[in-house]
Amino acid sequence: MWELTADDVGSLARGAALMGSGGGGSTRAAASLLRHQLERGGPVRVVSPAELPADAHAVPVGLVGSVTVFEEKPAGGREFARAVAALERHTGVACTAVVGFEAAGVNALLAAMAAATLRLPLVDADGMGRAFPELEQTTFYLHGSPIVPVVVADEKGAVLVIDGVDGLVAERLTRAAVVTLGGWGLIALAPQRAGALAETAIRRSISRALDIGRRLDAGDRAGMLAEYGGRTLLRARIVEVERSAGRRFGMGSAVLESLDGDGRTARLEFQNENLLLLEDGEVRAAVPDLICLLARERGRSLTTEEIRFGLEVDVLTLPGAPQWRTRRGLGLVGPRAFSYDVDYAVPGTVR
Amino acid sequence: MWELTADDVGSLARGAALMGSGGGGSTRAAASLLRHQLERGGPVRVVSPAELPADAHAVPVGLVGSVTVFEEKPAGGREFARAVAALERHTGVACTAVVGFEAAGVNALLAAMAAATLRLPLVDADGMGRAFPELEQTTFYLHGSPIVPVVVADEKGAVLVIDGVDGLVAERLTRAAVVTLGGWGLIALAPQRAGALAETAIRRSISRALDIGRRLDAGDRAGMLAEYGGRTLLRARIVEVERSAGRRFGMGSAVLESLDGDGRTARLEFQNENLLLLEDGEVRAAVPDLICLLARERGRSLTTEEIRFGLEVDVLTLPGAPQWRTRRGLGLVGPRAFSYDVDYAVPGTVR
Numbered sequence: 001m002w003e004l005t006a007d008d009v010g011s012l013a014r015g016a017a018l019m020g021s022g023g024g025g026s027t028r029a030a031a032s033l034l035r036h037q038l039e040r041g042g043p044v045r046v047v048s049p050a051e052l053p054a055d056a057h058a059v060p061v062g063l064v065g066s067v068t069v070f071e072e073k074p075a076g077g078r079e080f081a082r083a084v085a086a087l088e089r090h091t092g093v094a095c096t097a098v099v100g101f102e103a104a105g106v107n108a109l110l111a112a113m114a115a116a117t118l119r120l121p122l123v124d125a126d127g128m129g130r131a132f133p134e135l136e137q138t139t140f141y142l143h144g145s146p147i148v149p150v151v152v153a154d155e156k157g158a159v160l161v162i163d164g165v166d167g168l169v170a171e172r173l174t175r176a177a178v179v180t181l182g183g184w185g186l187i188a189l190a191p192q193r194a195g196a197l198a199e200t201a202i203r204r205s206i207s208r209a210l211d212i213g214r215r216l217d218a219g220d221r222a223g224m225l226a227e228y229g230g231r232t233l234l235r236a237r238i239v240e241v242e243r244s245a246g247r248r249f250g251m252g253s254a255v256l257e258s259l260d261g262d263g264r265t266a267r268l269e270f271q272n273e274n275l276l277l278l279e280d281g282e283v284r285a286a287v288p289d290l291i292c293l294l295a296r297e298r299g300r301s302l303t304t305e306e307i308r309f310g311l312e313v314d315v316l317t318l319p320g321a322p323q324w325r326t327r328r329g330l331g332l333v334g335p336r337a338f339s340y341d342v343d344y345a346v347p348g349t350v351r
Numbered sequence: 352m353w354e355l356t357a358d359d360v361g362s363l364a365r366g367a368a369l370m371g372s373g374g375g376g377s378t379r380a381a382a383s384l385l386r387h388q389l390e391r392g393g394p395v396r397v398v399s400p401a402e403l404p405a406d407a408h409a410v411p412v413g414l415v416g417s418v419t420v421f422e423e424k425p426a427g428g429r430e431f432a433r434a435v436a437a438l439e440r441h442t443g444v445a446c447t448a449v450v451g452f453e454a455a456g457v458n459a460l461l462a463a464m465a466a467a468t469l470r471l472p473l474v475d476a477d478g479m480g481r482a483f484p485e486l487e488q489t490t491f492y493l494h495g496s497p498i499v500p501v502v503v504a505d506e507k508g509a510v511l512v513i514d515g516v517d518g519l520v521a522e523r524l525t526r527a528a529v530v531t532l533g534g535w536g537l538i539a540l541a542p543q544r545a546g547a548l549a550e551t552a553i554r555r556s557i558s559r560a561l562d563i564g565r566r567l568d569a570g571d572r573a574g575m576l577a578e579y580g581g582r583t584l585l586r587a588r589i590v591e592v593e594r595s596a597g598r599r600f601g602m603g604s605a606v607l608e609s610l611d612g613d614g615r616t617a618r619l620e621f622q623n624e625n626l627l628l629l630e631d632g633e634v635r636a637a638v639p640d641l642i643c644l645l646a647r648e649r650g651r652s653l654t655t656e657e658i659r660f661g662l663e664v665d666v667l668t669l670p671g672a673p674q675w676r677t678r679r680g681l682g683l684v685g686p687r688a689f690s691y692d693v694d695y696a697v698p699g700t701v702r
Binding site: 082086089090153156157158159160161162163164165169172173176177179180181 | 507524527532
C-alpha cells in the first residue's frame with residue numbers, strides 16, 4: 001500500500017500520457033480535477049490486488065467518448081458515485097475498491113479521481129496497460145471475466161445500466177448513449193473479484209505510470225527506457241500527415257523523416273492510438289507494443305490528434321503487457337484486430 | 352374487473368388498429384403471440400384504476416422501434432419479465448399491475464401480453480388513447496408523473512435501464528439503444544401510482560378498443576361512430592402519395608379524391624400517424640383527434656405505411672382524449688408539435 005498525493009499528479013499525468021501510445025486524450029483537465037480533489041480530500045490509497053480480501057470486488061472505471069468535449073464541459077464530481085451506486089443496486093455486489101480499466105491518458109487520472117471521490121482504495125492495476133479504443137479490449141474480457149453490466153453516468157445526472165449483452169454490443173450501446181448524452185460519459189464496468197485481478201488485470205499500472213512520469217520529469221529518459229524494456233526507434237520530422245474518415249475514429253498515417261542525416265523514412269499508422277511503425281515496408285513496432293511520439297522541443301507526449309506537419313519528434317517504443325502478446329491477446333488487440341494486414345512479430349516472443 | 356380471453360384478441364386487434372390513427376404498426380404478429388399466450392395461460396384480468404389499491408404501482412409497457420422488424424424477429428416472451436425485474440430492482444418499487452403506455456396498434460396487444468406473461472392485472476387505461484411517435488407524448492408526462500426510468504429489453508437478453516434524464520432525452524436514448532439492438536425493444540416506464548392513474552391516464556382504453564373492434568366485426572360502423580362521437584369525413588380514392596425523408600419518421604402526404612362525384616379533394620398529412628386532413632386549405636380534422644383510413648374493400652384499418660396510389664378508403668375521425676385537447680395537451684401533441692403551421696380547432700372545444 002502506498003499513497004497517491006496531490007504532489008504526484010503532475011508526474012502521474014506525464015507517465016499516463018506516454019502510456020497512452022498516442023491515445024487516451026489530454027490529461028490536462030483531469031489532472032487539474034484530481035489535484036484539487038486530493039488537496040481537498042487527502043491522498044488515495046493505492047493497493048496491490050493481494051492487499052484486498054480475495055472475495056472483495058473492485059469496480060473498473062473510466063471515461064468513454066470525447067476527451068476534447070470532456071475538457072470543455074468537465075465532470076461535476078458525482079458521476080462515479082452515481083454510476084457505482086446504480087451498479088451495486090443492479091448487481092447486488094458491493095464494490096470496495098476501484099480499478100482503472102485503462103490506466104493511460106485521462107483514464108489513469110480518472111481512476112484515481114473515482115477512488116478519491118468514492119473514498120475507496122485504488123488497485124495498482126488496469127485492464128489495458130496502455131490505451132485502446134474499445135471496452136472489450138481489456139484483459140478482463142480477454143480472460144473471460146464479464147465487463148457487463150456497464151453503467152454510464154454524465155454530469156447532468158443521467159445514469160444508464162446496460163446488461164444482458166456481450167462486450168461488443170455493450171461497447172456499441174455505450175458509444176451510442178454517450179453520443180446522445182453530449183460527447184462523454186463516466187462509466188463503471190462489472191465488479192471484478194479482487195482474488196482474480198492478479199491474473200485478469202495488468203499489474204502495477206499506476207506505479208509504472210507514476211515512475212515513468214517521475215523519470216521523465218528528472219530528464220532520465222534513458223533510465224526509463226532501460227527500466228521498462230523500451231528503446232528509441234527514430235528521431236524524426238513529420239513531413240506528411242493524412243487523416244481518413246475511416247470506419248474507426250481518428251484513423252490516419254504520417255511519414256517521418258530521420259533527423260540523423262541517414263536518409264531513413266518511416267510510416268506511422270494510427271487510429272486514435274499509434275499502432276504501427278513501418279520502415280521500408282518492414283514492421284519496426286506494432287500494437288500491442290506502445291509507440292510513443294514525444295515532441296523534441298519539450299519532451300511532451302503527443303496524442304494522435306496533435307500530429308502535425310513539421311513537428312520534430314522522438315519515437316519510442318515500450319513493450320505491451322505480456323498478456324496481449326499471446327495468441328488470444330493478439331486476436332483482440334494485434335495489428336489484424338485494427339484491420340492491418342501484418343502480424344505482430346517484433347520485438348517480443350509470441351506465445 | 353373483466354377478463355380478456357383468447358377469443359377477444361381478434362376484435363381487440365381490430366379496434367386497436369383503428370385507434371392507431373394510421374400508426375401503431377401491424378397487429379398481426381402481436382395478436383398471434385397474445386392469442387397463443389391466452390390459450391395457454393388463461394385470460395388476463397382487466398381492472399379499472401379504482402379496483403387497485405391506491406398505493407399500488409402499475410408499470411407502463413409497450414414496444415419502441417420498428418413493428419416491421421418485430422414481425423420478422425418477434426419477442427421471445429421473457430422481455431417484459433426481464434424489463435420489469437430490472438425496473439423493480441432499480442427503483443425498489445414493486446409493480447403489481449400493467450398499463451399500456453399506448454393502447455393502440457401493436458402496443459394494445461403487447462400491454463395485454465405483458466400482463467399475461469407477468470400474471471398481473473391489466474389496467475383498463477393507457478397514456479395516449481391513440482398512437483403517438485414519442486414516449487413523452489403520454490398523459491403521464493403531460494400530468495408531470497415521471498416516465499423515467501425507462502427500461503429496454505430485447506429478445507436476446509439485453510436489458511438497459513435509463514435514468515436521471517428528462518422524458519425527451521430518455522426518448523432519444525431509448526431510440527438510439529433500440530437501433531443498436533437491431534430495430535425494436537420492449538420497454539417499461541417508471542411505475543405509476545394506481546391512485547393517480549384515474550387522472551394521469553386515459554381511462555377505458557382497452558374496453559374501448561375491444562368494443563370498437565366488436566362493432567366493426569358486426570358490421571356496425573355507424574353505431575361505433577355514434578357511440579364514440581366519430582364521423583365519416585370522406586369516401587375517396589388515393590390519387591397521389593408523397594413521402595419525404597423528413598426529420599421525423601414516416602413523413603408524407605396524400606391527395607384523396609371523393610368517390611361521391613362531388614369533385615371534393617382532400618389532402619392528408621401523416622408522420623407515422625395520420626395527423627391532418629385539409630380540404631380547400633381548411634382543417635377538416637387534426638391531431639390529437641384520430642384520422643383513420645379504412646380500406647373500402649374489406650374495412651381493414653390502414654397504417655400510413657400502407658397508403659398507396661389507387662386505394663379506395665373511408666376516412667373517419669374520432670375525438671382524441673379530452674386531456675389532449677387542453678392548451679398543455681395541444682402543446683405536446685397538437686398540430687404545431689408536429690411542425691404544422693395550423694391550430695387545432697375542430698371539432699371540439701379547446702379548453
